[in-house]
Amino acid sequence: MTGRTTARTIGLIGASALLLAACGGSNASPTAAPSTAVPATQAPGPDATPTDVPGFSFALPSFVGDQDLESMLPAEIGGETLTVISMNGDEFLGGGATSPEISAALEDLGKTTSDLSVAFGGTTTIQVVAFRVKGADASALFDAFKAAQTDEYTSETVSLGGKTVVKITPADGDVAYVYTKGDTMFVLGGSDVSSDILNEAFSKLP
Secondary structure (H helix, E strand, O other): OOHHHHHHHHHOOHHHHHHHHHHHHHHOOOOOOOOOOOOOOOOOOOOOOHHHOOOOOOOOOOOOOOHHHHOOOOOEEOOEEOEEEEEEHHHHOOOOOOOHHHHHHHHHOOOOHHHEEEEEEEOOOOEEEEEEEOOOOHHHHHHHHHHHOOOOEEEEEEEEOOEEEEEEEEOOOOOEEEEEEOOEEEEEEOOOOOHHHHHHHHHOOO
């Protein structure tokens, strides 16, 4: 995925652009070693590079995190172990940086960034993001993200891994797959990810 394409896709679901754009942007190899490490006190912001996220060899910053949310992500997909990290909303948005989409969604729900937590992980083929907003149903969260979307897209309901999933196709970008369960919204994506991998990934979600 290119950064621009993924950002448009994830404009629909707010700040998960951080993960999908970073994992797929810049045409970098997922196994490439970074030239520099992320400082331990620096949370990745909207302009994170491919070496700032799971699936790569790099030094992780320290986050408050959400261990319960992390536990909801699969341990492995396609024979590859997922590297998983999580953070609270303030950390996720880069220490004060903001996203119009996620800010609008949170405002619509009567929430703030302090109510948000995010967990994400990736392999060389797929990225998985989990969003939770305290006191908000995941379906309402997804509706709020959709309402905040400004780019054109189409959506359809599909079945993957025994679950009902919303497939999001932007006008000029890669596909994202959204699944809601209770208070958690999962977003899956990847460049040319296969149906076998998608089915396996969704089958391993709650």
